[in-house]
Amino acid sequence: xxxxxxxxxxxxxxxxxxxDLQGKELSAEEQRRLDEAREKELERLEREDVVISPARMVWxxxxxxxxxxxxxxxxxxxxxxxxxxxxxxxxxxxxMANRRVGPxxxxxxxxxxxxxxxxxxxxxxxxxxxxxFVSLYVGAVATFISVIIGTIIGSVSGYFHGIIDNxxxxxxxxxxxxxxxxxxxxxxxxIGADLDxxxxxxxxMVILGVIGWTGLARLLRGQILSLREQExxxxxxxxxxxxxxxxxxxxxxxxxxxxxxxATLQFAANILVExxxxxxxxxxxxxxxxxxxxxxxxTRDSSVIQNxxxxxxxxxxxxxATVLSINFIGDGLRDAVDPRNVRR
Amino acid sequence: MASNTERNVVVELRDLKKYFPVxxxxxxxxxxxxxxxxxxxxxxxxxxxxxxxVGESGCGKTTLGRTIIRLEKPTGGxxxxxxxxxxxxxxxxxxxxxxxxxxxxxxxxxxLDPKQTVGQIIGEGLLAHKMFKKGxxxxxxxxxxxxxxxxxxxxxxxxxxQFSGGQRQRIGIARSLALDxxxxxxxxxxxxxxxxxxxxxxxxxxxxxxxxxLTYLFISHDLSVVKHISDRIGVMYLGEMVELGGAExxxxxxxxxxxxALLSAVPTTDVQRKGEKxxxxxxxxxxxxxxxxxxxxTRCPLATEKCRQEVPIWEEAKPGRFVAxxxxxxxxxxx
Numbered sequence: 001x002x003x004x005x006x007x008x009x010x011x012x013x014x015x016x017x018x019x020d021l022q023g024k025e026l027s028a029e030e031q032r033r034l035d036e037a038r039e040k041e042l043e044r045l046e047r048e049d050v051v052i053s054p055a056r057m058v059w060x061x062x063x064x065x066x067x068x069x070x071x072x073x074x075x076x077x078x079x080x081x082x083x084x085x086x087x088x089x090x091x092x093x094x095x096m097a098n099r100r101v102g103p104x105x106x107x108x109x110x111x112x113x114x115x116x117x118x119x120x121x122x123x124x125x126x127x128x129x130x131x132x133f134v135s136l137y138v139g140a141v142a143t144f145i146s147v148i149i150g151t152i153i154g155s156v157s158g159y160f161h162g163i164i165d166n167x168x169x170x171x172x173x174x175x176x177x178x179x180x181x182x183x184x185x186x187x188x189x190x191i192g193a194d195l196d197x198x199x200x201x202x203x204x205m206v207i208l209g210v211i212g213w214t215g216l217a218r219l220l221r222g223q224i225l226s227l228r229e230q231e232x233x234x235x236x237x238x239x240x241x242x243x244x245x246x247x248x249x250x251x252x253x254x255x256x257x258x259x260x261x262x263a264t265l266q267f268a269a270n271i272l273v274e275x276x277x278x279x280x281x282x283x284x285x286x287x288x289x290x291x292x293x294x295x296x297x298x299t300r301d302s303s304v305i306q307n308x309x310x311x312x313x314x315x316x317x318x319x320x321a322t323v324l325s326i327n328f329i330g331d332g333l334r335d336a337v338d339p340r341n342v343r344r
Numbered sequence: 345m346a347s348n349t350e351r352n353v354v355v356e357l358r359d360l361k362k363y364f365p366v367x368x369x370x371x372x373x374x375x376x377x378x379x380x381x382x383x384x385x386x387x388x389x390x391x392x393x394x395x396x397x398v399g400e401s402g403c404g405k406t407t408l409g410r411t412i413i414r415l416e417k418p419t420g421g422x423x424x425x426x427x428x429x430x431x432x433x434x435x436x437x438x439x440x441x442x443x444x445x446x447x448x449x450x451x452x453x454x455x456l457d458p459k460q461t462v463g464q465i466i467g468e469g470l471l472a473h474k475m476f477k478k479g480x481x482x483x484x485x486x487x488x489x490x491x492x493x494x495x496x497x498x499x500x501x502x503x504x505x506q507f508s509g510g511q512r513q514r515i516g517i518a519r520s521l522a523l524d525x526x527x528x529x530x531x532x533x534x535x536x537x538x539x540x541x542x543x544x545x546x547x548x549x550x551x552x553x554x555x556x557x558l559t560y561l562f563i564s565h566d567l568s569v570v571k572h573i574s575d576r577i578g579v580m581y582l583g584e585m586v587e588l589g590g591a592e593x594x595x596x597x598x599x600x601x602x603x604x605a606l607l608s609a610v611p612t613t614d615v616q617r618k619g620e621k622x623x624x625x626x627x628x629x630x631x632x633x634x635x636x637x638x639x640x641x642t643r644c645p646l647a648t649e650k651c652r653q654e655v656p657i658w659e660e661a662k663p664g665r666f667v668a669x670x671x672x673x674x675x676x677x678x679x
Contacts, residue, residue, distance in 0.1 A: 053503060054459055231455035234415055235516075239469035239523060240442030249468070253459040 058257065061336035068336075071328025078322050082132025089129060095121035103310045116310040118297065127294060128314050134290040135319070138205050139271035145209025147263045150216030155247055155255075157217065158224025165221070176214040183207070188282040197288045204283055208270050216262045223255050257337035264330035268323045275319050291315040352391040354426055354527050354559045355412055360385045361420035362404075362411045366632060380631050381407040383583040384421070386658070387666075389527070394553065394560040396574030396591065398567055398606065402628060404583040405563045409529040412561065413445040414438055426526065443473055446520035450532035452512035456504040462515055463500040466490065469523045486522070492555070493518040494548060510541035514548070521552060529561045534569060546573055567610045571595055579603045582639045583631050585658070589665040599667040601644050601675050622678065638670065645678060646671045 062068060098111055099121040107114035107125070115124035157168040184207055188200075195203065227233065228251070236246050277283030278292025285293065298312030299305050305312065363378035381404040389395045397405050410416045412423060414430055423431045425445065430438060449455035456465055466486050467476070476482040487497055493514045504512055513533065520528055530549065534542040550573060553560060564570050570577060570591075577594050579587040579602065587600040598604040605622040624643045629635050635642050641651035648671070656668045669675070 054505075231449040231451055232457040234410075235447065235449065235455055235519065236468065238413060238415055238442065238445070238447045239472060239519075240439040241468060241472040245472065250457050250459075254457070 058333075058336045062332055065332050065335065067328055068332025071325040071332065074321055074325035075329060078132065078318070078325065079136070082129055082136060082318075086126075086129050086133065089126055092122050092126045092130060097121065100308055102308075103314075115314045116308070118308075118311055124294075124310060124314055127289060128291070128318055131289040131291050131294050131315065132318060132322075134201065134284055134288065135271055135274055135292065135322070138201060138208070138274045138284075138290070139267050141205045142208035142212065142270045142274075143263055143267045145206065146211075146213035146266060147216060147259060148213075149210070150213035150262075151220060151252075151259055153213065154217035154220025155224055155251055158221040159228055159243070159247055159251060161225065161228075168217075169221070172214050172217055175211065178211060180211055183211075184277060185280075185282050188277075197285070201284060201288065204274060204277065208273060212266060212270065216259065216266070219258065219262060220255055223258060224251055227251060227254055257333070261330055261334045261337065264326060264333060268326035268330065271319070271326075272323055291319050295319070351393075353388045353424070354391050355389040355561070356424040357388075357412065357421065358386050358424070359421040360408070360411065360418055360423060362407055362416055363419045377632050378419075380583045380634060382411065383631075383634070385580075385583075385585050386421075387578060387585060387588055389559060389561060391526075391559055392557065393575040394562050394573055396570035396577040397561060397563045397580060398565065398570050398577060399580035400565060400606075400628060402631070403580045404631070405565075405580055406531055408580070409447070409531045409561060409563050413447055413527075413529055415447070439473075443469070443475075443523040444526045445529070446523060446525040446527070447529040447531060448513075448516055448520050448533045450535055452509045452516060452536060453504075455516050456512055458504055461501050461503055462490070462495070465504070465515060466519050466522050469519070473523070475523075489518050489522050492552065493521065494544075509537050510544060513537060513541075513545055517545075517548065517552070521556065524556070525558070527559045527561070529563065531563045532565070533562070535564060535566060542569065549573065567606060579606065582628060582634055584639060584668065585666075586640065586669070587665075587667045589662075593662075593665060597676075599661055599665060599672040599675055600640075600669050601646050601671075601678055602640050604675055604678055638668075640669075646674055 095117070098113075098117050099119055101111065101113055101117045101121075103114060103116040103124075104112040105114070106112045113123050113125060115128060117123055118127070153168055153172065157165045157172075184204070187203070187207065191203070233246060233250055236250055241249075274283055274290065275292030275295065278285075278290050279296045279299075281296065283292055284290040292315075294315035295312055298308070298315065360382055361380075361384060362382040363380050366377045366379055385404075385408060387395075397408065399405050407416065411418050412425075414423070414433070418431055421431070422429060425441065428441060430441065433441075460468075463483065463486055466489060467482055470476045470482060470485070471478070476485060483500070486500065490497070490500065495511065495514050495518060499507070499511075504515065507515065513536075517533075533549070534545050537545060546569065549560070552558060560573075562570060562573055574591045576589065577591050578585050579594075579600065581602050587594065587598070587603045589599070594603065595607060598607055602624075605624050608622045622645070626643050629639070629642055637653045638644070638647070638651040638656050641647040644651065650670050654670070656670050658666060658668045661667045661672055
């Protein structure tokens, strides 16, 4: 720190010297001093040539918020817990001798389980770790699909406006007006019965993705409508840059932060919807596994809810923690990309 | 001015019109109301000159500048650029010509992409026209241009937000010069800068014009700036050109009452200056429904019944001096 301050002072001295000496009749001695000061100043500029890219600025802003970093930490933990941990854990087995055992902190002892066991004697800890994968996977792929569709439709609609915009906007409105739950329930009931577990999960992801892009498309369209009137876009057009290049090089980089923020929040929402569907019995079903399904099994009837609270508490806790942490990250990102909070 | 006939014409406008629709077009297919941003503008810009364009806000200067280089599609009339009729040319055919016509914008903040480095900004056009491939040669060329525009080498990898307004404007100038254009539209290029920086940028533009053999269309509402840099000046009012002439002649002896009023409003520190400010009454009228006859008659101190009814013709009042006014002989006694 001290070194930095020292440098700064040095540079002021150099700058002052240049200012003092510039434009005057100079003696040889003064000329030498001026040259020296100029050299120093140039050296400083080179030394301080730290390029702060816009991405770097966002990261600095992001880091600065405590709640965001807590969210990021929580999310990292959940990722490790549900993607990495299951690799090292034993297979889930039914164990009729140890059914409906309550949770215990001494889980390494025989007959003790950290999260307890269910009606078939399966370890709830293992099931929660295993079920997280499906929940996150469905959420991520559905988000990916909707981000791709939303970005393409939103940018084309905003950039080309006029009749193309009009058609795409009407199309967006139609998709938006789809009654989501009835559609999923009907589809799930109609073709779901003939599908195996993987196909079923795939169906849910596709439906979620194909329906969820409308918000992003509208958001992007609005942003791009104002962006395309900016003078740097006009300048690119005046230079004869092709439309496709303008979208790829100017429009997308300027809305990418928006896309990321929106995707993050959508990810959280998709995890919730998947849980909700599985909870209602229209999503993942046995022998599959997901947090929503575990929640369903934990709330089968009032006696289970009352007497085996660990069956619904732990999956519920994980859904809550996941959605909460993703939302923290999303909010943090949104603030970080807002150019009004410049922190270098 | 007689030598004008021998000089090459870079840009020629013939009765150029640019209307913007205010409401969507009617169902039957006719046009709804339109804003007449440019309504019949004709003039020539000769090679190597700086053509100044002045007028108050909303008179269509910027639209004219953008239409000339076909950032906007003209509604009517004709634009000849370097002998090519570009009025209805498709973007594909226009692309090769784009290297010859460039624009410098007013806002040094909005005109640079915040996500690109200075090098990327300046090199973009070169890459788009495949004049260079990415590599040391391109960087060399960019550094060369930056040097000409007074930018230091170390700035090439920095982002626009790290620069001041004056430096950003230099970057914008470097970008348009990278393509080695013939004709540059300077759209209020110095208006957003403070006065000391203005003169630096103006001198830079002047120097570059001589070095690179450029032709400028210099658009500004600042009369002293325009006088400083221009060879000839056109005065616009409500989408039409009302007067055109050599810079000195136009300043010393304005023919159109509007020009005279504009000039009298230039602030001065000269206490000896004769004449008072001519205060124009009222606001600039709507350019959706412009006044009949001479468009200036609603605010003109010399207006008569004739002005209300007859559109004045665009005539050469003196050699090299064009004006559209019924009573330009009386302008001298005005005020």
